[in-house]
Structure formats: C-alpha cells, structure tokens
Amino acid sequence: MNSNFQKIIRKPDVLNITGFSKSTLYNRIKDGLWPSPISLGSRAIGFVQAECEAVLSAMIAEQPPEKIKALVSELIQSRKQAI
Template sequence: MAVQFQSALAILRRKQVEARTGLSRSTIYDRVKAGTFPAPVSLGAKAVGWIESEIDAWLTAQIRKSREVA
C-alpha cells in the first residue's frame, strides 16, 4: 500500500512576495498581467496571496535562466 504525502500549502502575502523576489508591487502586477509571474489567489473581498510553491518554482526558473550559457 503506497503512502502519499502532500506538502502543506502556504500562502504568501504581497510584502512577503516582494521580499522573496526583490520585485516591486507594480512589477509583480505587471508580470502577472503579462503572464510571466504566478497569479495571486483571492483570500477575501480585498485580500490576495500567492501560493508559496509557485513563487519558489518561479524563483528556481529565474535562477536557471540566469545561469544558462548564451
């Protein structure tokens, strides 16, 4: 019988996303609109957050792109 583990989901608020990525608020939303950054999820009427694993994956992809040999 296989045991499946699911990692706990974590939500990051905008200030946390800014701190982790080094991007400003306007840049985050510009990139979301362009489809080059993970979209936020609604947490309520006036609150959004980003799924931590999606931000981690985006950061990993950015690092890979920057390390590619041209």
C-alpha cells in the same frame, strides 16, 4: 501533516523575496511571467508559495521568458485540478 499542504504568502513577502516593486510584480503577472494571486477574502490576496518558488527557480536557472510563461500557465492549470 498532509503532504499536499500548500502555504499562502502575502504580497509583502513576495516583494521581499523577489526584490520586485509592486508595479513590476503586477506587470509580470499581466505578462504571464508570475503566478496570479488567489483571493483570501473580499479585500485580501495571497500567492501560493510553491508556485512562487518554482518560478524563482526557473529565473535563477536563466530560463527564457517563453519557458517561464509556460511554467506559470502549467502552475495555474494545476490549481484547477487540485481539488
């Protein structure tokens, strides 16, 4: 198995893992406090599991919102360099 394997999880899984409501999840994405989803097709989205886990770890470590925003920004930027 490739060590660079990225797993995609669907929105219900993210909501279950975090305990967020749908509106809270989308507000956090809008505020830069949660990684944005990726398109899986014309009507489907998913979230990169490793990104979600990184943000959850920062939340558990009680990082301030500014640090979480910086982390999310860094994660999104690294997507573009993953190719």
